[in-house]
Amino acid sequence: MPGKKALNLEGRSQDMLALLDALDIFNGKWKIAIMCSLNERKKRFKDLQRDVGKITGKMLSKELKELEINELVKRTVLDTKPVTVEYELTSYGGSLEKVIIELVSWGLKHRKRIFRKGFIDKKR
């Protein structure tokens, strides 16, 4: 890795403030997972719920609403019967792709490590 980028974090730096801002936006257990699922492609409510897993409808609805407020996700109601609602990343939401990729990539490495260590995985 040439050019290991040194982050400047001295004394409540801009970097730390920015990080805290970012983390604020992704509070809640599911927001990143939702973004990740949507990063793949446009999805309907039910599909998202299946993807993310154990999230309840209430939580999914709430988190999506918050993501929409922050302009990361766009909600589209289709005039079908019964109604269909599609969610997709905004172009701004798409700017999170690299974050998500790194997170997933780390998670995969982490899983391998856990597996090597013989830990038991939670029910999922």
Add this chain to the structure above:
Amino acid sequence: MPGKKALNLEGRSQDMLALLDALDIFNGKWKIAIMCSLNERKKRFKDLQRDVGKITGKMLSKELKELEINELVKRTVLDTKPVTVEYELTSYGGSLEKVIIELVSWGLKHRKRIFRKGFIDKKR
């Protein structure tokens, strides 16, 4: 960006499971911020608290303990008087650097965007 990596997220994929695992490890409001601060360099308790900002001692202590359990952070008690305690990333913890860099980088962009839009920043 050549080679836009397509994530495979169909139906509770390994990627999503990995992501959820990763997110589990970073639950709590402060863990990422702590890792970020430590990514810069080794720090003592008080320094960390100053860096992260509004975190209380109890929370910092708790989060550090959990990070230690997950082998992301190493705790060293120095035999001074009064005692000094240093925290640093383990090499495994260091593997999160890319995630942190992307997160900070996104946060900085986000701040600029917020600023452009004329939103008021929270007190920090």
Add this chain to the structure above:
DNA sequence: CCGTATCCGCGGTGATACTG
């Protein structure tokens, strides 16, 4: 300096039932 102990309120989260 580096924590731990205790108290406590609030809200995040889940379960379930219901609506358009």
Add this chain to the structure above:
DNA sequence: CAGTATCACCGCGGATACGG
């Protein structure tokens, strides 16, 4: 299908005091 309403729990996280 895509939510909302309601109830209830528990653990996050703050405040404060204390301990090594």
